[in-house]
Amino acid sequence: MKPRTRHVLLLWLLLCSGFTEAIEPISTSIAVGMAAALTGFLARYQNIFYYFHECCRPEWISLNSTGLQADLESKLFGQHVASRIILKAVNGFMSNDNPKKPLVLSLHGWTGTGKNFVSSLIAENIYKEGMDSSFVHVFTSELHFPHPSQIETYKTQLQQWIKGNVTNCARSMFIFDEMDKMQPGLIDSIKPYLDYYDKLDGVSYRKAIFIFLSNAGGDSIIQTALDFWRGGRDREEIELKDLETSLSLSVFNNKKSGFWHTSLIDKNLVDFFVPFLPLEYRHVVQCALSGMADRGLPPNQDVADQVARDLVYFPKSERVFSVKGCKTIDSKLDYYT
Known part of the structure; x- marks a missing residue:
C-alpha cells in the first residue's frame, strides 16, 4: 500500500472512530505510536476499508436471490406474471459475469400496482445500501426533465450522467420513473448504452441495469385481465404471452408513453416488458x-x-x-x- 493511501485510510478511521476527540490529553509519542500501529494493521489488512465505506465491490453489490424471491412472494400481491419475470431476469443477469448487454426492464401498469415497489425490492436485494446506495440512480421526468424546450440539453446531461456513473461502477442501476410523461426522443439518447457493445469510448455498460416505469400500456393490460375475469377464467392463468405483444405495440405507438417510436423497442433492446395487473x-x-x-x-x-x-x-x-x-x-x- 502506498504511504499516501495509508495516511488517507488512517485519517478516515480516526475520524470515524472519534479518536480525534480523545487525542488531546494523550502525549504525542503515544499518539504517533498508535498511528504507526494502525498503519501497520492497515498494511496487512488493506481490504478492511471496504467494509466501512460503500464501494463498487461484491461486499456491497451482490444479489441475494433467496431474499428477492421471498420478498416477491410475501410482499408483492396480485402480480404473478411480473414476479416470475423479475426473478428470472435479475437472477440470470446477476449470475452472468460477462453479459452481452445491460439488463433493460420496462415495467407497465396502472398506478398503485407495484412498479416502484418492485424497483426498490430489486435494489434492496442487490445493493447493501438498497435505494440509498450511491450506485442506484432515480430519474423522474417532471423533476429532472421538465421543459420540452430543453430536450437537447437534457440529452447531453443524461448521457454524461450515465457515462460518469458507470465509469465509477459498472454495476450501477438507473431507474426512470414517469416514462409516460417523458418527452419523446429523450430516452433514445441513451440507446448506445443499452446496445450490444463491448465498450463505448473505453466504458463498458454491459453490467448496468436500466428500469423504466410507466403507466403507458395499462389499458391493454386491464382489458386482458377483464377479459379473463368476464370469461370466468382464473387470474393466475394469465401469462406473459397473453400481454407482451399488445403491450409493446401499445407503448411504441403511444405518443405519451416516452417510448413513442423509440429505437429501444424497434431494435429490441428492452429485454422484458413487464405487465402489472390491476389489483382486486x-x-x-x-x-x-x-x-x-x-x-x-x-x-x-x-x-x-x-x-x-x-x-x-x-x-x-x-x-x-x-x-x-x-x-x-x-x-x-x-x-x-
Whole structure:
C-alpha cells in the first residue's frame, strides 16, 4: 500500500472512530505510536476499508436471490406474471459475469400496482445500501426533465450522467420513473448504452441495469385481465404471452408513453416488458395487512376489510379492480389504526 493511501485510510478511521476527540490529553509519542500501529494493521489488512465505506465491490453489490424471491412472494400481491419475470431476469443477469448487454426492464401498469415497489425490492436485494446506495440512480421526468424546450440539453446531461456513473461502477442501476410523461426522443439518447457493445469510448455498460416505469400500456393490460375475469377464467392463468405483444405495440405507438417510436423497442433492446395487473379487492386487503405488519401492529382483518371497502373500483357495474391499486393504503391505515 502506498504511504499516501495509508495516511488517507488512517485519517478516515480516526475520524470515524472519534479518536480525534480523545487525542488531546494523550502525549504525542503515544499518539504517533498508535498511528504507526494502525498503519501497520492497515498494511496487512488493506481490504478492511471496504467494509466501512460503500464501494463498487461484491461486499456491497451482490444479489441475494433467496431474499428477492421471498420478498416477491410475501410482499408483492396480485402480480404473478411480473414476479416470475423479475426473478428470472435479475437472477440470470446477476449470475452472468460477462453479459452481452445491460439488463433493460420496462415495467407497465396502472398506478398503485407495484412498479416502484418492485424497483426498490430489486435494489434492496442487490445493493447493501438498497435505494440509498450511491450506485442506484432515480430519474423522474417532471423533476429532472421538465421543459420540452430543453430536450437537447437534457440529452447531453443524461448521457454524461450515465457515462460518469458507470465509469465509477459498472454495476450501477438507473431507474426512470414517469416514462409516460417523458418527452419523446429523450430516452433514445441513451440507446448506445443499452446496445450490444463491448465498450463505448473505453466504458463498458454491459453490467448496468436500466428500469423504466410507466403507466403507458395499462389499458391493454386491464382489458386482458377483464377479459379473463368476464370469461370466468382464473387470474393466475394469465401469462406473459397473453400481454407482451399488445403491450409493446401499445407503448411504441403511444405518443405519451416516452417510448413513442423509440429505437429501444424497434431494435429490441428492452429485454422484458413487464405487465402489472390491476389489483382486486383481495389484493388490497393483503396490502392493508402487510402495512399493519410493517408498523408492528397485529393483523386486523376488520380494519383491512374497511380499508379495502373505502377504495373506488371499476368497471362501475362490476367493481372488479381498484382504481388506485394499493397506493392510498398507508393514509387509510393512518385513519383506521
